[in-house]
Amino acid sequence: MIGAGGVAQVVAHKCAQNNDVLGEIHIASRTLSKCEAILESVREKGAMKVEGVLKAHQVDAMDTAAVAQLIRDTGAQIVINVGSAFVNMTVLDACIETGAAYIDTAIHEDPAKICETPPWYANYEWKKRDLCAEKGVTAILGAGFDPGVVNAFARFAIDQMDEVKSIDIVDINAGSHGKYFATNFDPEINFREFTGTVYYWEDQQWKETSMFASGKDWDLPVVGTQRAYQSGHDEVHSLSANYPQADVRFWMGFGEHYINVFTVLQSLGLLSEQPVKTAEGLEVVPLKVVKAVLPDPSSLAPDYTGKTCIGDLVKGVKDGEEVEMFVYNVADHKEAYEEVGSQGISYTAGVPPVAAAMLVASGEWDAKSMRNVEELDPKPFFTILDEIGLPTRVKDAKGDRPWNA
């Protein structure tokens, strides 16, 4: 695995818990001490299922040759990339060069570009699709929760319909961290999601709105009625390519308080990545000061309570009748912390790529080509997720039940 942040912590624990399937575990990032801290946490929890290798490495993931060398040195056959979204392409290139399978959880980003033209996957990853097929390299794109599990949710629902009309992905964090304000990920990354144009797919074309402009109340299992807003999100960019006849939208839940604080900071220019000069002549990037005064996202985990609910409302036609199905998961912050020392947001993002790796290892998802998650069979994915902490449920006209009930 590449990366040593909050999601990497979850990935490491889950790999350890399944090392009978996955074999040797090597964790690499730019900062060795962060890898070692994760290994220490894995050992503390006694997470290794069977005895085996668990090792930390230093690597600059922006350097393809260095990553390829590390893959060769460790004999890694599967690379789970949960480093920053800026390193996707260099790590993917190293996998193509060495033949290792590649799994990531988010679209590649150029640090200098806030908002690129849709579909985003076409700007970077998909340009390597032919090369992966030619070389027989497995590359599974966006195998976190959203993107990732929600793509499988969509596929699962669509497989039971004759025709799909719309896919609405809804991501609600109904948890509470007890702070006045905090972001669940690095504020610098977190706020990037909300400052660009919101792209969505409707009437077979890309449409645009802006953050917090389009809101809707959703009545959801467990978490109840929650307000969510159309946001830009990776999965819209592959689902719309695979199901162009369907409307595809992503909705993220925000409380009024969050939106208010965000709006004040953005309106004042305090979320800017462009430096300003103080009266004393000091050049400062306002966003970095905001980050400095906000709680460290990893500090939230111990006191985080409540649940997340993420799911897909898929509408379509079956036997000539309009049907709809909500496929979803509910996760609990406190349970996540007790199991792997992380909050629920990191947990939902970190468990799925490990399930994907297990399916590559078993051969079920070893596609020898580049795939987005909806291009793979969702059932074995759900089966593993049920076992390792993220059970899938379905709610439709027939009731609310496990996906395979």
Place this chain on the structure above:
Amino acid sequence: MIGAGGVAQVVAHKCAQNNDVLGEIHIASRTLSKCEAILESVREKGAMKVEGVLKAHQVDAMDTAAVAQLIRDTGAQIVINVGSAFVNMTVLDACIETGAAYIDTAIHEDPAKICETPPWYANYEWKKRDLCAEKGVTAILGAGFDPGVVNAFARFAIDQMDEVKSIDIVDINAGSHGKYFATNFDPEINFREFTGTVYYWEDQQWKETSMFASGKDWDLPVVGTQRAYQSGHDEVHSLSANYPQADVRFWMGFGEHYINVFTVLQSLGLLSEQPVKTAEGLEVVPLKVVKAVLPDPSSLAPDYTGKTCIGDLVKGVKDGEEVEMFVYNVADHKEAYEEVGSQGISYTAGVPPVAAAMLVASGEWDAKSMRNVEELDPKPFFTILDEIGLPTRVKDAKGDRPWNA
């Protein structure tokens, strides 16, 4: 005059318009170019009533000897101090040393102390009261609008009653600068007013509340119903000493939007004067970054529209009956800009000390001792203010009319 900020700009214009009474005008501050810019603006408007001296000087107002030397060199007989509140005591000392009359518009502050014990005047200025009397030096404290004109408003109303029961000073800026958010003065000074304990005088004792905790709707002339909040303010600290039998409170108008932005910034720690360290290791004072992203207060003037209403609601007993009187002024932002190139807030603060200086020059207020404004006859003050731009009105059971109608 000492100082070259927004209020100093108004003072300079008003001194120039009345230089037949005031004589030579010398403007001094740490930054000579700021003084020169003010002189340039005075010349542009052709503000000098008669030909005369108008000159800029560089001085460190924290240095008593330097200020005393400048007073001697210029032959200044009256010093209007509208520099930062941190220089009051050094400038006052220079006046006592040279015999020049001293006029200021705000209480002395120690930059290291946010909130001192009441009454504030007793911590610094009043310690020099005996010395002023002994040397026959005139020192008029707090002769801006609030403190200043509002102290005279209180005295005027009280003079017409047998007994005073309460003095509520209400300061409403119903103007609009058209920006998302801005402060009317330097944000570093402006926010200091709201971050400490709010002291008020009730039942013959000091009581405490906190900013925005005590709000009330006021129905006022011209600006209509406006919500104002109890705030700490200089004039409470002298009026309560002079009229200990009366309750004395100060109310400042704030819109919900202002309070919201302020609350977000303060809750996040972005108004802190204590440095934080960014992830990159840069030490930054958050308040200085907030100041850097906010509009420069002086940039607001050209587009500022609307009016201010500042007044005193005084309640008491007259001939055995309960009576009340609202003494007030309404000023207009746009008219202020057209006359002296400043917004209304600076205008209301800068005109009164010039009126005070004219009364010192005429002898009417040349008390040869230290006085707060309510310890001086308000009528000649109102007469001059009527003439130079800030007319006083009265509203009571008999109607709404000029103070002398």
